[in-house]
Amino acid sequence: MHEWSLADAVVHSLLDFISSKGLKSLEMIEITFGEILELNIDIFREAFQDISKGTPLEGAKLILREEKALFRCNSCGAEWDFETADKILVREFGVMEEPVGIKESPLHFLPDLAKTLLRCPRCGSRDFDLVSGKDLRVSKVIA
Numbered sequence: 001m002h003e004w005s006l007a008d009a010v011v012h013s014l015l016d017f018i019s020s021k022g023l024k025s026l027e028m029i030e031i032t033f034g035e036i037l038e039l040n041i042d043i044f045r046e047a048f049q050d051i052s053k054g055t056p057l058e059g060a061k062l063i064l065r066e067e068k069a070l071f072r073c074n075s076c077g078a079e080w081d082f083e084t085a086d087k088i089l090v091r092e093f094g095v096m097e098e099p100v101g102i103k104e105s106p107l108h109f110l111p112d113l114a115k116t117l118l119r120c121p122r123c124g125s126r127d128f129d130l131v132s133g134k135d136l137r138v139s140k141v142i143a
């Protein structure tokens with residue numbers, strides 16, 4: 001469950017922001033998270049509310065926005081999405097099934113893994129970038 005550690009990091013950076021700006025509270029917080037994180041929104045929301053209890057963030061409206069993942073090849077310029085990336089991994093390494101039947105993408109745990117395991121679906125190059133959808137950031141706040 002990485003939701004709690006992510007929520008914790010966000011709450012603390014927001015609290016730093018609030019005190020550096022001399023604010024009393026925030027009315028709205030928009031957080032953009034990369035598709036690759038496969039964030040559980042309900043758990044994140046719950047964690048955020050729990051951790052921010054008793055702080056100036058309590059009661060702020062929390063908006064969560066998912067950003068689609070996009071990979072771009074530096075050799076041929078091809079672009080592909082998360083679903084395609086997942087298929088490439090499955091094809092290269094066999095279907096990854098867990099005993100309980102929950103299939104978790106290895107990208108979920110280690111975005112950096114993509115760099116080592118993936119290759120461009122068009123030209124096969126390993127020289128590519130994950131240009132969006134890889135991180136979590138506070139995209140907007142209203143005080």
Ligand SMILES: [Zn+2]
Pocket residue numbers: 073074075076077078120121122123124125
């Ligand atoms: Zn390519």
